Amino acid sequence: MALHSVVQAVTDRIVKRSRPSRGAYLAHLDAARVQGVQRSTLSCTNLAHGFAAFPANDKLKLKETKKPSIAIVSSYNDMLSAHQPFHYFPEVIKQAVRDVGAVAQFAGGTPAMCDGVTQGQPGMELSLFSRDTIAMSTAIALSHNMFDAGLYLGVCDKIVPGLLIGALHFGHLPAIFVPAGPMTSGISNKEKARIRQLYAQGKATREELLECEMGSYHGAGTCTFYGTANSNQVLMEFMGLHMPGAAFITPGTPLRDALTVAASQRAVAITQQNGNYIPVGHVVDEKSIVNAVVGLLATGGSTNHTLHLVAIARAAGIVIDWDDFNELSAVVPLLARIYPNGDADVNHFNAAGGPGFVMRELLDAGLLHEDVNTILGNGLRAHCAEPFLDDDKLYWKDSPAVSGDLDVLRPASAPFAPDGGMILVKGNLGRAVMKVSAVKEQHRVVEAPALTFNSQEDFMHAYQAGRLDRDFVAVLRFQGPRANGMPELHALTPALANLQDAGRHVALVTDGRMSGASGKVPSAIHVSPEILAGGPLGLVRDGDIIRLDAGMGTLQALVPDAVWHARAQATADMSPSHIGMGRELFSMFRHVVGPAEQGAATFPLPSPMSTTVPLHEGVDSGDIMPGSDEDFLVKAAP
Template sequence: MALHPVVESVTKRIIERSRPSRGAYLAHLDAARVDGPQRGALSCTNLAHGFAAFPANDKLMLKQVKKPSVAIVSAYNDMLSAHQPFEHFPAIIKDAVREVGAVAQFAGGVPAMCDGVTQGQPGMELSLFSRDAIAMATAIALSHNMFDSAVYLGVCDKIVPGLLIGALHFGHLPAVFVPAGPMTTGMSNKEKARIRQLYAQGKATRDELLECESQSYHGAGTCTFYGTANSNQMLMEIMGLHMPGAAFITPGTALRDGLTRAAAQRAVAISQQGDRYTPVGYIVDEKCIVNAVVGLLATGGSTNHTLHLVAIAKAAGIVIDWNDFNELSAIIPMLTRIYPNGDADVNHFQAAGGPGFVIRELLDAGLLHDDVTTILGKGLRAHCAEPFLDGEKAIWKELPALTGDDSVLRPASAPFARDGGMILVAGNLGRAVMKISAVKEEHRVVEAPALTFNSQEDFMHAYTAGKLDRDFVAVLRFQGPRANGMPELHALTPALANLQDAGRHVALVTDGRMSGASGKVPAAIHVSPEILAGGPLGLVRDGDIIRLDATTGTLEALVPADVWAARSQATADLSSSHIGMGRELFTMFRNAISEAEKGATTFPLPSPIPTTVSLHDTADIGDTVPGSDEDFLIKNPK
């Protein structure tokens, strides 16, 4: 199937737009490489420190500087259900690497916070910043320069993007991402949502709500709804950074362990000493990023990735924006119905065919680039496979031709929707992202008076006092990254849903986030630029008529131009969001962070350095021809 012209044109535009920064990135990547194992560049003292505590055989291997060393970078902690299984992964990885004549070292841990625990709490104001902190921690783990490739253990919201951003700043090292898998299915997402709405109405007790939540989040593994964490896993699949089909295999199973062993051994095979050298900086190219956006849209993934994918691309010297998302969304079919866009969870999705089915359907429809490099080295179609066990060894088989459940997963020829359900809305209030895949047609246009709020708490006080039983657009201000770290605003969802169910025309406009749990209420989020960056959202006053129109991409305050021009920005006392719960430590993040559409990042695009290293043509990076297991883009590009 020929590549769809919109996919082709968006990719070409990104390649051209990114040429200077991508070229600079590749120059940095090539300059970081050394001949032979990376630790060969260390002095004897440096190297002795690096293996002093290791077992004798591993120490000897490291001392000889002949065999590759694999870094383990892990986001393990046992408070996060998704990350608790990682406790046992390092031992599995070390044993698997020894089997193929290499050594693995635990290079470092990175912080991992759970948005589910911090939701609505002061700690949530560190959540977005934690992504770049994780990238920094990844860099510290790898800064010892002892390693020839790396495996990254992470699952959840900011953690995988942070690990990948950190990995891309060591883009000369191959990288394999290793997931832990989802918890088994508990209470249905539909029932959970029903009880949450009852609680918001005062019709369910706190004990009933806690029992509901405990039955939903009940064991080790990722939460099973299709939020940011599971969107991360889908993206690692479609970017070719997982072993095929690894995303949604539950923890504590033999297949999960078999996939972990396979990932560890693949990290050795694609190291420079493995003669299949495939650095992550070459895998994550312009075509790979376009594939990631397509995969996000085709599965109704998290709106957080309109930030994270921009930031990931930036780390690799690639520049994307919301226009790219918007153009692709118009032609990408929606192939899944996973909560909050349906009733099923990710276990149902996996049973119906999972990521491999989605990738195959999109490839066959000409909506993905197959000519990319992956950790398998031979084009994306190699990832259209389903994992099984042969003894303790992971093997892969061809996927079934048909979906296992067309209420959850459909072919591209008969999708749930003809578009990706994520759009750009823009006007005199700025530019914003709107996820409409779960918003019914009759709710996609709202024109109503504005009610302004400066916090979730202000909104909820008005709701519980019965002051919001009317048509309105909630304008939630001062929620951007500079103001308070851009927390997710989930507390609003049940209340707004109740008002909508009661027949009120309601919508949300905010410079904050709603994330992967964005649901059935129309919401223009990530309004950019934010108020503290001069954004016009601060000019809105109570009673202004706001038009949010998902059918035309309109976000407008219907205020006479002369009145609008005469207004000054609203102000708010934000000091309570800057002190306490460690928030004062993140002052530098608030001061340095870019606007949402630029990824809300604290790091710059790569800039050129004087170098004699030859640059690869960025338009050709990732071009491979699918074929045998020996078809790899890079054997030794230096």
């Protein structure tokens, strides 16, 4: 089928908008490529350091500078269930690579923090910035210039975007992403949500809540609800950076290990030395970014990717914005119902047909670009497949023609909704993202008085004191990236859901995040620009009537213009959010971070090579920290 006109138009606009930065990126990529293996440019001393501790046979291959060397970059730690399985992957990878005549080296590790552990804690204010920290850690791992391709081991929220941003800054190297898979299903997500709401009402004890949570998060693998972590996995499938169907195979199974072996050997096959060169900087292009947005929308994925996909694209010189998401959302049907947009978890989704089913349906409907580069080298349709084992031999079958459960997964001809359910709302309060796929029609328009809060704690104190039993719009301010690192605000969800269930008309407006677990309460999030960048959210006062209208795309304070423009910005003491739990170390990020709609990124778009480093578009010289590198560049610029 011909490509949908809106998909084509959005893609064309992105190509045009991105031409200068994408051209600069591809020029950098070409300049970094060398003939022969990458390590051939190193001196003898460099090389000796690079393989001094390696086994003799591997050392011989590295010494000869003929066979490719594959970098392993891993987010392993044994505290977090999603990343714990990676502890044995390096040995599997090394042997798999040896079996095809190459060498793999563990190049480096990256941080991996869990929003589930830090939720509502000071550490959550490091969460968003951990993405760019992971990207920098990936760059350090690859900086030795020993490698001809990379295998990237990661799963969760900021980890996969950070790994991919880092990989794209070494875009001349092929890259394959290697997931660990989800844990097996535990207590149902519906029951978990019920107990959480009871606890917020004081009708369940802490012991009962903990038993419920342990029943949900109970083993190795990622959480099974469809939040940012599992949205990451779907996006890697849609961008052709996974072996097909790798996303949702549980850890510690023969099939999981077979897919890891296959990914390792495929990484060798697509190096420059093996004649089928597929660098990641060519895989991630304008078409693959559009495919990722479409895949996110069709599955009801995480709103966090209105930040992360923007930042990923930016790393490859591609400029996208929320208008692109909004226009695509209007024509992309919702094909999956996975918690919080339904009762099923990702294991159920995968059993019903999984990402490959969705991908094929969208291709057949003309909603995806089929003619893209992938790690398989033969277009996106080759990824519409699911893996199987037969006598330890890995093979793939076409994704099922029919959904295994129409309550979870539907064809494009009979979707759950005609649109993707992620929209842009805008008005005199700024621009914001709203996820409505789990919001009932009767709750999609809220017009009520504002109640302003400067923290989740302020809100919860008011709720627990019984002061919120009314219709209102909670305006939670000073939660943007410059203010406090843009934490997720899930502590509000059970309380707001209780008020809505009790018949109150409530909504949330914030410059903070709610992520992939955004649920049934209407929420305008990521409001941009934030207050510390001059955004109008700081002009709201208690009692102002706020109108949030998902159907019309409206985010408006119904205040006379003369009154509105005469107001001064609200202020708040942010120092408690800048001290303790390592937050002092991230002050540089808070000073240079760009707007949410630019991905809340701390790195610039690629630009032509020059003797100066460009400042971030969202930062001017008045925002630069005295004594910083940026301050030096501003002063030293001719």
